Amino acid sequence: xxxxxxxxxxxxxxxxxxxxxxxxxxxxxxxxxxxxxxxxxxxxxxxxxxxxxxxxxxxxxxxxxxxxxxxxxxxxxxxxxxxxxxxxxxxxxxxxxxxxxxxxxxxxxxxxxxxxxxxxxxxxxxxxxxxxxxxxxxxxxxxxxxxxxxxxxxxxxxxxxxxxxxxxxxxxxxxxxxxxxxxxxxxxxxxxxxxxxxxxxxxxxxxxxxx
Ligand code: URA
Numbered sequence: 001x002x003x004x005x006x007x008x009x010x011x012x013x014x015x016x017x018x019x020x021x022x023x024x025x026x027x028x029x030x031x032x033x034x035x036x037x038x039x040x041x042x043x044x045x046x047x048x049x050x051x052x053x054x055x056x057x058x059x060x061x062x063x064x065x066x067x068x069x070x071x072x073x074x075x076x077x078x079x080x081x082x083x084x085x086x087x088x089x090x091x092x093x094x095x096x097x098x099x100x101x102x103x104x105x106x107x108x109x110x111x112x113x114x115x116x117x118x119x120x121x122x123x124x125x126x127x128x129x130x131x132x133x134x135x136x137x138x139x140x141x142x143x144x145x146x147x148x149x150x151x152x153x154x155x156x157x158x159x160x161x162x163x164x165x166x167x168x169x170x171x172x173x174x175x176x177x178x179x180x181x182x183x184x185x186x187x188x189x190x191x192x193x194x195x196x197x198x199x200x201x202x203x204x205x206x207x208x209x210x211x
Contacts, residue, residue, distance in 0.1 A: 003180040004169060007043045012036055012184050016162060020200045026209035030083060033132065033207060036162060036184060037087025044128065044158055044182050045091065070126045070156065073098050073119050077131040077143045080204035084130040084160070098122065100129075100146055102139040109194045111139040116146050123151040127158070132203035134164035134183060135196050137171030144176050154178035162203070163187055165196045 018024065019032045051068030054061060072095040076082045085097055101115030119125065129143055140159055147157060157179045159172065164183040167190050172181060187196050195201070205211040 001173065001177050003182075004173065005043075005180075005182050006186055007040055007182055007184050009039060009043065012039045012043075015039075016184050016200075019206075020198065022201065026206065029206045033083045033162070033203075034087040034090075037084040037130070037160075038090045039087075040084075040160055040162075040182065040184060041088035041091045041128075044160055048126070070124060071095070073122060073125040073127050075100060075118070075127055075129045075143070075147065077102055077129065077139050078115065080133065080207060081129075081131040083132060083203065083207040084162075088128060088130070095128075096125070098127075100143045102142060104139065104194070109136060109138070111142050113142055113146060116150075118147070118150060122147065123153060125152075126156050127152055129157060129159045130161070131159075132162040132207075133196055133199070134159070134161040134168040134172065134181070135190055135194055136165075137168035137175070140168070140172050141175040144172075144179055148176075158182060163196055163199055165190045165199075 015032050015036045019029050049069040050065040052063050053066040054063050072092050074085050074088050074095050075098045076085050078101040096119040098118035102111045102113055104111050134140055159179055160182045162184045164186050187199055189197050191197050
């Protein structure tokens, strides 16, 4: 089974509480999601492999560490996932960005894939699939299906979200037991409309000021 980690760094927890408040505006919400994403990017990159490299300081030559191995691609699930991209790019500016477009049918709550555009070498990359809310798990499952179908290696996929519901975590773990899941919070449950309780409402609407 892949990892399931709640990233409970105090700054992440504090900032997440700030954006749960229904009274905060779009600008603050977007900026804070950015900041949280940077902090989460720092945490999820903890296990990136290092290799030895020779470097010559003004004093002498020495062997020190540099990042080795795979390059990174960030894959936001449209549209709310877009809100997490820039924050992670702050840390990993050379990462490529692929997009997976999913929308949720308001009646059935089931996700539909309408757009997939990925770097050509996803089989060689560490993939950070980002979506702020892991609710039913439907979109995450379909997005990861889409990646695997196109050659992504399961052990290279990490799913990163701000808020998760137990139902979504369970569904995603059952569908993709080989994928690591990172979240800033595991909330109580889903309500009858498919929203996470207490959650933060509709992340896409709050990021983009729609509705
Ligand atoms: N998507 C959201 O944006 N919010 C939820 O609570 C559930 C799904």
